[in-house]
Amino acid sequence: MRDPGEFPPSSKDTKMPIERRHVGKRLSEAVVFTPGGERLVYLAGQVADDPKADMKSQTAQVLAAIDRLLGEVGSDKTRILSATLYLPDMRDFATLNALWEAWVVPGHTPARATVQAALAGPDYKVEIQIVATAPA
Amino acid sequence: MRDPGEFPPSSKDTKMPIERRHVGKRLSEAVVFTPGGERLVYLAGQVADDPKADMKSQTAQVLAAIDRLLGEVGSDKTRILSATLYLPDMRDFATLNALWEAWVVPGHTPARATVQAALAGPDYKVEIQIVATAPA
Amino acid sequence: MRDPGEFPPSSKDTKMPIERRHVGKRLSEAVVFTPGGERLVYLAGQVADDPKADMKSQTAQVLAAIDRLLGEVGSDKTRILSATLYLPDMRDFATLNALWEAWVVPGHTPARATVQAALAGPDYKVEIQIVATAPA
Numbered sequence: 001m002r003d004p005g006e007f008p009p010s011s012k013d014t015k016m017p018i019e020r021r022h023v024g025k026r027l028s029e030a031v032v033f034t035p036g037g038e039r040l041v042y043l044a045g046q047v048a049d050d051p052k053a054d055m056k057s058q059t060a061q062v063l064a065a066i067d068r069l070l071g072e073v074g075s076d077k078t079r080i081l082s083a084t085l086y087l088p089d090m091r092d093f094a095t096l097n098a099l100w101e102a103w104v105v106p107g108h109t110p111a112r113a114t115v116q117a118a119l120a121g122p123d124y125k126v127e128i129q130i131v132a133t134a135p136a
Numbered sequence: 137m138r139d140p141g142e143f144p145p146s147s148k149d150t151k152m153p154i155e156r157r158h159v160g161k162r163l164s165e166a167v168v169f170t171p172g173g174e175r176l177v178y179l180a181g182q183v184a185d186d187p188k189a190d191m192k193s194q195t196a197q198v199l200a201a202i203d204r205l206l207g208e209v210g211s212d213k214t215r216i217l218s219a220t221l222y223l224p225d226m227r228d229f230a231t232l233n234a235l236w237e238a239w240v241v242p243g244h245t246p247a248r249a250t251v252q253a254a255l256a257g258p259d260y261k262v263e264i265q266i267v268a269t270a271p272a
Numbered sequence: 273m274r275d276p277g278e279f280p281p282s283s284k285d286t287k288m289p290i291e292r293r294h295v296g297k298r299l300s301e302a303v304v305f306t307p308g309g310e311r312l313v314y315l316a317g318q319v320a321d322d323p324k325a326d327m328k329s330q331t332a333q334v335l336a337a338i339d340r341l342l343g344e345v346g347s348d349k350t351r352i353l354s355a356t357l358y359l360p361d362m363r364d365f366a367t368l369n370a371l372w373e374a375w376v377v378p379g380h381t382p383a384r385a386t387v388q389a390a391l392a393g394p395d396y397k398v399e400i401q402i403v404a405t406a407p408a
Contacts, residue, residue: 031315032406034312034408035171038171039169041166043165044163044247044248117253119250178302178303178353180383205293253387256365
């Protein structure tokens with residue numbers, strides 16, 4: 001049997017039915033959610049309110065929007081199951097990761113994928129799509 | 137406490153365990169699903185049956201395929217949680233949005249992300265990936 | 273009513289609460305999951321450990337990583353609900369499909385979408401993002 005105190009490679013939060021495996025500072029390789037009573041939260045792909053801002057500012061705006069939306073439904077960033085990050089320019093990857101790693105909560109990093117993709121407007125520098133859970 | 141009659145920014149359907157926040161004509165910023173008894177539905181990325189058709193026709197084919205598949209499992213487009221839209225050419229974004237907004241049901245718009253990506257065949261103009269719920 | 277023995281277009285596994293529709297050798301058009309008691313599993317986007325390897329080897333590495341991670345949480349590839357495949361070069365699509373189709377279990381193919389996207393490192397040739405279920 002696994003040891004709940006093991007960290008990494010496995011983290012089981014006693015307060016919520018989420019177990020994370022191979023927990024890194026950027027992502028967990030697997031995130032397991034037991035739905036009993038909890039809610040699933042899907043956020044729209046978040047982009048910056050101000051697309052003329054630079055990469056750092058756009059990323060901060062996106063992360064703040066995620067915090068705000070999760071908070072509205074009683075969730076928070078420790079409950080993110082999955083994050084898909086879209087970057088038009090992969091040269092922004094290091095900047096994104098630095099801000100992301102400062103934002104996520106150690107031990108609660110989500111499953112994450114990052115791919116290059118142009119976004120709906122030419123000035124957007126990052127878009128993030130979130131699946132999370134919230135208490136009932 | 138939230139008011140179920142509030143719309144926007146929040147919509148809670150009395151018939152199904154889905155709550156939507158910041159409901160717009162195109163998307164909701166957050167969609168919350170309480171799994172008790174309901175089923176989760178994942179559709180394959182849908183592309184047009186006829187890849188030689190134009191953007192309008194391809195989009196109509198994709199939306200019809202989604203309607204058909206959801207119908208087969210007892211679901212429908214009011215129960216979509218999340219939609220990821222892939223467009224090879226972002227110049228088709230306005231056309232896509234017009235058709236999409238005419239198709240979605242007001243008050244039941246899903247969390248949505250749209251990014252630019254080339255698709256499996258060079259003629260495909262749009263692909264849509266859906267997560268929905270269905271009654272038990 | 274549907275016939276559980278129908279295959280294709282519908283497959284309902286008696287051992288797990290997953291029903292698949294229009295089951296093909298590559299994907300199922302719809303995968304329906306009834307959450308009662310099962311767990312949901314989100315994997316990080318998997319890329320090859322060795323990005324200098326060729327497409328065949330990278331794909332094999334990615335599929336092995338998925339097998340390994342699913343195994344760690346008591347799941348396996350017959351329980352995949354959804355797979356999103358990212359390919360930087362769509363000319364690798366046929367190679368990917370051949371390896372994928374040899375890997376998936378007939379009758380248990382997931383909902384799948386494949387799009388072209390550059391990945392975090394220039395040498396990566398494929399990334400796969402998985403949502404699966406696991407027994408309680």
